[in-house]
Amino acid sequence: MTQNLVRERQAMLAGMKPVLKEGAYFFCTTNDGTIAAALLRCSVAIFREDEGVAIVLIEDDARQHGFDLSMPMRRIVLEVYSALDGVGLTAGVATALADNGIPCNMIAAYHHDNVFVPASMAERAIRILQDVQREAASAER
Known part of the structure; x- marks a missing residue:
């Protein structure tokens, strides 16, 4: 199955669905x-x-x-099919979290980007990333 890969920063941010995974x-x-x-x-x-x-x-x-x-860290999967040569998803996510005092470790895999944040900050991080997604989607319209 071939996915439609997204390469443009705004489209990647608008299309991402941040999902907080269970466990540490x-x-x-x-x-x-x-x-x-x-x-x-x-x-x-x-x-x-x-x-x-x-x-x-x-x-x-x-x-x-x-x-x-x-x-202990929590894992947030950015469910958007970003292209390996896409520009700006990692920067946009890391900047939004940094601006709110949340450290993150990013691991870009083949299908999805993964954000690891301190467990105590995970709920706040997911809300921030949902806000980023909504703002990017509104700006795309």
């Missing part, structure tokens, strides 16, 4: 190749950095492997 997520890191390989199948995301392998895990998996649980 944790950004973890390891230099142990055996642990990284074992976590590959249960990780939400994995990225090789010079300092080690960064892994995003759900709480049960992070706890089971002894990772630090002091920074």
